[in-house]
Amino acid sequence: MFNLSYLRNKQPFVSLKYKFYVLFVCLFLSPSLWSNENSTPLTINDKKGNWNIQWGYNRSYYTQSDINFRGPGYEYTLKGVDAKDKPESFKADVYLNPSKFEIPQYNLKFSYFFTDRFFLAFGQDHMKYVVTQGQPVKYSGYIDPGVIAKNQMAMSTEAALFTLLFPEHVQEMAGYHGGDQTISLTPDILKYEHTDGLNYLFLDFGWITPLYTSSDGLSGVSLVSTIGGGPVVCRSDVRVLGKGQNNNFHLSGYGVSGYVATRYEFSRTYFLELGGKGGYIDLTDVLTSGGSNRASQNFGFLELVLSGGISI
Template sequence: MYNLFDPRNKQKFGSTKQKLCVIVLCFLFNSSISANENEVPLTIHDKKGTWNIQWGYNRSSYTQSDINFRGPGYEYTLKSVNAKDKPESFRADVYLNPSKFEIPQYNLKISYFFTDRFFLAFGEDHMKYVVTPGQPVKYSGYIDPGVIAKNQTALSLESALFIYLFPEHVQQMAGYHGGDQIITLTPDILKYEHTDGLNYLFLDFGWITPLYTSSDGLSGLSLVSTIGGGPVVCRSDVRVFGKGQNNNFHLSGYGVSGYVATRYEFSRTYFLEFGGKGGYIDLTDVLTSGGSNRASQNFGFLELVLSGGIAI
């Protein structure tokens, strides 16, 4: 019969107990190794639940636009007006200074991936829009001669100089015009800029399509596409017949757009992106020379955007 109290049996029991502990520890250790071996390492394609934050700069171009001006005593339209952007020259004290981030034409976007491929993004495209001075345009509408005379009592410096040298130029616009007349957009006629700027605030739906992935899955090339739209907030610097001001920020209209870009990702954390965004902007309520004076216009735009970002 087995006697637990027999010293010889106690020694055997202890030895058996030690062996059992070793077996259990080996089993747990092997299980841990197997679990780690079976765990698939994350790659750049594992995006669900992550955020992307990116910052960049743009060059922009615009289609011709009919600009309608209206206020007490006048309503007229300048036809097929050309405009261009106004990029800031590269200077380290501007582009590398966080306190001056709003000076260049910049792009800010924050994205959230609700699946590995699809995401929602919101942000701002800070563009600048400047009507090209000196261009000849056709115009139509009515301008009360009294409006021109009144505006000349509060002239800007550049307007005053031009009116002094060419006093009859602005007077051509007084009265009714059917649309065949041509006027040159000199400072006494118009200064029109959205340089602080043409701020397109957007909400986009987007998706990402892998093009190439490195063997370790930590870097690769992808195609990024988005569609969306949102409000446009302008700060417009305008002079009409020599009178005007640099207005406050104002909700001026809306835009819709599409975006396509090539993205290079590395280390699963950082990425560089180069793309183009095209769209349509309708500005229905632009502040001009104060009071109830307004302008409206619509145009197409195209941006080339270079940006960099981080995934978190």
């Protein structure tokens, strides 16, 4: 059935990202609109007062995480859970289509240089986080058998098929568990994804260190470094013991990070950047299967980022 409430919830977030995309394309294609004899720096190292706008894509990697699930009749923890990212394969209809640009794992950043070397930056890292299906994990806590029975009345299709084939598997979760038991994360036990996504909204303090500048000052190589943090907004697709939903965007926690990259600048206007960002994310309030049901987790992450940008 066509879901009007889904469109109402998603549209403001997508529209804002679409405007950012159009702004970036216009600026990239028309730098002359923003330059004049008084504001154009003499060399690439004269950056004070400049804005940098950049766009790129990432691959993300995560440490193992203990995930706590809680709600009426249950509270338990899955220990040492593995997860991975979900990069979109290259398709012209996705990567070159402004209406679908939020699908890949992207990075958007705006930077303002208040001196020639130091700047403030803000933006969004759109990562994706998917718990690996089939992995064995230990678990501890309590689950009321009635919760399992209730969830089986509203199971997802993939969970229902697995339960039909292996009806006793999910029943292993009932009761008290001290942490020595092991369970395989099949669809009847858990589906857990932040694929639309794990959105890290950051404010960074940064500095740039010139490594090489051409004799005419029009091109060069620099080292870019930043530290910062900010909130994490998730759109979590979760099934707990077979029951769940694809939730709305939700402020789920926070992150802190550091970033180091090599930047190649040319024509005093454009640049390419290859870098890595490492940090820590603490999700204290993840939406799961509706109502007061929640999850929480924390983990380390590493991003490899390739981006391009413009200086104005």
